[in-house]
Amino acid sequence: MKRLIYLSMLVLTACGGGAKEGADTTAAADSASVSPAFMAGRIHAMEDSIFEKPAFDRRGAVALLDVYKAYAKAYPLDSLAPEYLVRAAGIQRNLKDPQAAVDIYDRVIRDYPNWPDVVACYYQKALIYQDDMKELGKAKQAYEEVIQRFPDHTFGKEAKVMIDNLQYTDAELIDRFRKQNEQTDAQAAGR
Incomplete structure (x- = not known):
């Protein structure tokens, strides 16, 4: 029950809820009416509020990150838990904390190995x-793991290409792609 109250208060605080609103939610939590669906709705509203702003809202992103993690902790068996953790990893990456993002992807891989989108976690780590x-x-080791575990998946195939391209600098890759495009254009013009 304490975690439900904490999660409710965290969402309301992050969403900018006032004292009256927080008191109402605490009462709802006390009556055991706070459900994963209710919290997911609050998270959705919070996402809408943050993403409608034209500039990056660092404070809002940090608050949303905390709410995503709190949801997964409060409702680890809920189908949205791994999705919210993946979103949290994306926020960590945008906050320039790549190791924290990798740690969250590792958590999803460990705790939700049968989640349908777990392959994306392996690939994002790489x-x-x-x-x-x-x-x-x-990166090479992580790409190899994607290939080993998901050889027929799009990410498995893409990981092979990524390994091949690891040896090149960004400038070299741009030059290679430019030359490939020129060759493709020349072949198309010759038809």
């Missing part, structure tokens, strides 16, 4: 190692 952390050895 991208973070490559792009954000510049740890190409770890």
